[in-house]
Amino acid sequence: MKDQKSHLLKALEKGIRYDGRGLTNFRPIILEKDVSKSAEGSCSVKIGNTEVIVGVKMGVETPYPDTPDSGNLMVNTELRPLSNPEFEPGPPGEKAIELARVIDRGIREAKAIDVKKLCVTKGEKVWSVIIDICSINDEGNLLDASGLGALIALKQTVFPKYEEGILYYEEKTKTHLPIIREPLPVTVYKIGKYFLVDPLSEEEKLADSRLTVAITKDNVLCALQKGGKEPLSIDDIDKMVKIAMKKATELRKII
Amino acid sequence: MVYKKRFDNRDWEELRPMEAKVGVVPRADGSALFKIGKTVAIAAVYGPRDLHPKFLQNPSSGILRCDYNMLPFSGHGERVRPGGSRRSKEISMVMENSLLPVLDLKDYPNTVIDVFVDLPQTDAGTRCAAITAASMALADAGLHMKDLVSAVAVGKVGDKIVADLTYDEESYEEGCTDIPVAILPNSGQITLLQMDGEVSPEDLNNALQLAKKVCKQIYELQKKALKEQYKQ
């Protein structure tokens, strides 16, 4: 590991990644909308070879007692065993749970969805929005692919028909989910003294630490998650946030 | 009882539009996508690889393990809870039985060949699409196989024998019989046979003949997709 890391550091010192990219360049991104007709909103996101499919399902449920007039939001990640030989079938592990919670926090804390508009009958019935993120091929940076996918899928989402207490999933309305802010997470990795984005699997493994920064369209930070074993200085965090903000603006252009 | 015209205007023996592609999961040892109508199956193969726990190992041959999984947003109506159900367990098992007869795994003692099939979108015929995609992925993974496996659902809707049922047809209120079939294209042998509904022995025979006939189209598409990636 030490050997491999020092070799990677030599390349990073020259500003070159293993695939020839610069340190803060993303791989090519390909988006495809509406990949699942059975979902109320869906998309596939490819960053290089990495691919996730995100689908949004809506339902009508009883609200939580402390938010009787707000809709329910849930984010779930399925690190599918087809996407990486290291992923196993079974209940989500800590990696999947962390990923889901980071994306969830970005959407929830940015108040991306106008949850009050999801109220059907106060205290009795509200809409639920469930975002399922499924990895199809993992060659690094599932985090950002998932965040991008979640936002695009949400923007695609339309309400199914709901009349007199019955949901008609096969009949979709033209009403879109009320999205008022658009949080986008960007993860910056630190390896040695270098910062980089959109890591390959081997870079992910050799990274000392990472910082996921969810940013709204008007450049407000709405969620953070530090990961990895090594600590970060305030100066590091400053730099990482700046890189994330710059990258978020770039990513928005392709949505 | 009379089913006059198919809901989607197809001929009785006509399959829905299909698409097949190989290499869709670059990380896997083999992979394939198969689309028939609105049913989409993505299959990835990993293996032969080390098998744990050890007591599952077979010292005289590799074993095949299938995992069929509908993604949570892929079903009609409500979200499908992730984590597997009795239905997905059974389908995984019948998939193994339908694919094993063509595989020769004796060169890989103590190992496992894992086949994972995920479905992002479904409209009936999912187990058949899963088997069709899995067989392509296994071939793409370079495994020794006597033949490919092609699968399709046939059945009886009202009074008509039809090929490739949709969800609407499966829920035809005047009665529907669904018969998923997997066939080895070269020998015509059947490796998956299930049935939901009622049928006379004559109609069953007619339905199976129809399955054999239309599976040829699926087989040709599988072949084409596998060769396509090596086109000069």
Place this chain on the structure above:
Amino acid sequence: MIEKNTAKEKLYVQDRSIVVPGELLAEGMGFIPSKGIYRDGELIRAERLGMISVDKNVIKLIPLSGRYIPKVNDRVIGKVIDVLLSGWKLDINSAYNAVLTLKDASSEFIAKGENLTKYYDLEDFVVTKITKVTSQKLVDITMIGPGLMTLRGGRIITVNPFKVPRIIGKEGSMVTLIKQKTGCNIVVGQNGWVWINGEPECEVKAVQAIRMVEKQAHLQGLTEIIKVFLEAK
């Protein structure tokens, strides 16, 4: 009544055709099927995905994909994943791990009970040779022999093991070309692991060239294509 049909000999594929498992290749007892091809009565069929090569009445199938299966005398790259009581366990990019015993580890004498990590430590990559594969795929390897050594520095990429012959080229011509034009040190293991060590930008070029060979291995005139690529600025 037995009908004799001796003249029924037919070849259904051409040289260099890509075939899928089960595909009919030929008919008649005059053809000789080799590895990866099976007889189904009078018929001859492919047993795996591959490219056909026909030499008179011998039909061969060149596999195009699949995981590495250990073979004796293969020179492979291994990664030390465990240190045992009297040897090391190595990952050789296969379903089966290899074992390096003390007597095969070094030409010098290693006493029992010595600290073995002095010789090969966890995570070390080595160039090694397979000396034995049992029916149950227990794999023995050796470090004694020309070119067998620990790899220091550099990085490992994984390629399709069935494309390795093409990456190496006739008498090593392809890999030599890539080494010369990029100035990188390259070791290609039969198991699909390739070690590359050089200047970062040169490594990138070398990896791109190797990926090109891997993707277009079935094309003719590949050396020229790669040469043009490597010489382009």
